[in-house]
Amino acid sequence: MDSIFQKKLKRVFSPNSIAVIGASDSFEKLGYHVMKSLVLGGYRGCLYPVNPASERIWGLKAHRSILDIEKEVELAIIVVPAKKSLDVLFECGKKKVMGAVIISAGYKETEGDEGKYLEERMRELSEGLEIPIVGPNTFGFVNVTDKVNASFTYEFSLIKEGGTTIISQSGGFCHLIGFLAIEERMGVAKLVGLGNRVNLDFHHTVRYFLEEDSATKALVLYIEGMDEPRKLFNAISQSKAKKPIIAYKSAKNVKRDVASKFHTGSLAGNYKIWKGAFRQFGILEVADSEELIDIAKALEACPSMRGERVAVLSGQAGPGIIAADVLEKEGLKLANFSEVTQRKIDELLPPLAIRTNPVDMGPAWYSPKTILSILKVASDDENTDGILFLNMFASANLKLVKEMVRILRDLEPFNKPVIACLCAPPGIWDEEIKEIDGQKGIVVVPTPERAAKTLANLYRIGSTGR
């Protein structure tokens, strides 16, 4: 079954045609929001709304049943009530769809036996029909690369296209990360909510995105718990595609497993075992959603971090000390500049400031050119592996970042990762930060602590060999 699924997943996640069963023109129905996501999200394939009660939906001809559609349908998105979903799925089988997204809830995540019974029938039926199912009880998925927003949240289409694919056991988590991604300019390839995983699980999707999806450059897994984690780790170790993998493991500390048990029908398991497995299989574990966003951005835009020696270049001493402190805590080191580098920096800065690492670039506030020269000199030093560049706004250095943007346009990308923190009141450097972030090997994050942590994670992931 697994190999059949693998062949079909291309058509599930990048379908040429989609039927939305339970499509609607009424804002109160999820079928409205799924249509909105596809239409306004720019879906370029054939789109067929299905609803026996309507003639037209979202301006398109509506069909009474998926079987009334003349042409081929690759993906069915099902948003009818749970009780009706088996009949609909049976019709999808007749129509020979390649896969389904079942957004409807009301299965094993609910109290009582009825939902569990329905889900068991769904499993049997879908296996007989050989239909891989994303869900049930999922928000769907978003293929940012190909503009397929197969979810009930149109706003995911505002996410920037990028190389990170997120596979999640929770739709709520996808919403959290998706919105943070928009806010923080993180690029995404695919965002997938596995839901109850009736027949499509982490190991199928991980294998697919590692091996078959060239747009995916790195994977993020949000895991609460699963019945057979071994399948996931096998899929990872057997794959020849060495893409970096980041894991966010939740339900680590809850003494009562009730929450995750109900949510996705599986035990959270012993966290220590998970932790060991992550280490063994070269997976970087992150502790919270902000850390996840930052490292995903850095992975996408920065060169590799090949050692642990960091140059801290800061417009103000305090934030430089804060960052250096986090660096040391995270196991990185302040670089010892080579003599040549130190001499160049001494020439660039007056003796008013600390010119050894961490470098206080305060006196260069008015000279973006000097600041960029110091960045270049530090990055070219063979004794450094990464750069932290921190600069807090002050009324007097207003023009600094604006000018930097202009000069940066003509510069070669930095050959070491540069993590920057350019903190300013809302509205002041927003446009400039947008322009710098993700360009020329530079990533911009909100605080000095997060900048240092990101560099540490970049170093760790570089040493996993993935």
Next chain:
Amino acid sequence: MDSIFQKKLKRVFSPNSIAVIGASDSFEKLGYHVMKSLVLGGYRGCLYPVNPASERIWGLKAHRSILDIEKEVELAIIVVPAKKSLDVLFECGKKKVMGAVIISAGYKETEGDEGKYLEERMRELSEGLEIPIVGPNTFGFVNVTDKVNASFTYEFSLIKEGGTTIISQSGGFCHLIGFLAIEERMGVAKLVGLGNRVNLDFHHTVRYFLEEDSATKALVLYIEGMDEPRKLFNAISQSKAKKPIIAYKSAKNVKRDVASKFHTGSLAGNYKIWKGAFRQFGILEVADSEELIDIAKALEACPSMRGERVAVLSGQAGPGIIAADVLEKEGLKLANFSEVTQRKIDELLPPLAIRTNPVDMGPAWYSPKTILSILKVASDDENTDGILFLNMFASANLKLVKEMVRILRDLEPFNKPVIACLCAPPGIWDEEIKEIDGQKGIVVVPTPERAAKTLANLYRIGSTGR
């Protein structure tokens, strides 16, 4: 000297008259930015620009020297080059100012001996003249309560007035926190950069803001290191004002003390000793700037957290599990609802969702009234001490938060702390979040992890007895 200083500090931080020595009309000079901060920041006292080269500055009559000002001057802000500052300070003494802010750099923080010599002379002179000095090498201070922006960064005047006073060894840190405060709607009473602390140190200012400043409801200390920490802890233990104190200790892990040594002329010291002292004196230590912002907001707006039992109410299961996980890690517990509470929640929600704690409020997406009823029921339960309320945006629940704002206006404040996370794409709920944050016992933070952490810090600070 200390008691003379204490009497003068009221006039330093809330002066009725200010002379800016080195005031300027040229954007390139810090004296321009200090004038801008005072004028546009709404300073209501008498303001005297001093500069022998100008007739008028910022539309005001300029004076050749502070001695040419006929009326009394309570505070002198000095932005002349280091070499001239001693002469200026001597004149300030003749003028009998109550205190000075010396923004100029070029003292012991610089390489070479000249700066150190100048600072030593400044110390002797100021002690003879009995002038308390904020600085040198500082951004200044901002008294948000009384609209005295005595700094070179006008934008600090955009910070919301509140009860938190920040005393910092680093001006860069003040900029970081100040801008985060604007972004995250944190209220501030006073923001003070001590700089090189030539004669005015943590213990003077901590005593003053604890005992003499009624607008200060809580203190934040940013500490790199100091020569006599005992003086600080004595000031805290001897004060009868039991205001909560939060410490951010940097330079904890740096193996080389060079950074903080240069920056503010003191050793960072052994972190373990600091940690023990924080515990002994009931000071809450935070690990990063975001944690600091969140707990400061919660301290200001929420009722006390009297126990460790938390109700997690989430519109989506995943974020609820994430938050519960952090809660348990931080030593809090999921509350066991009373029978009455559980029955009421069961009545409010359909059996489609988990209705025990953490409560999955997904089915109430369309009913802000139901959601607020559940919040009220959980908050009224004698088995709960605090509430986490999490709700991710989805296209379908767009109106939810808008409606909640409307209903909340007529509700009594919650009697337990409510930390909320309302995550949405930029622009969608911004106005609503602004309206909810800080009202009715509710504080809004950006992620579920930060929400849980904030509640844990609120519990910890409640148990310090301060």
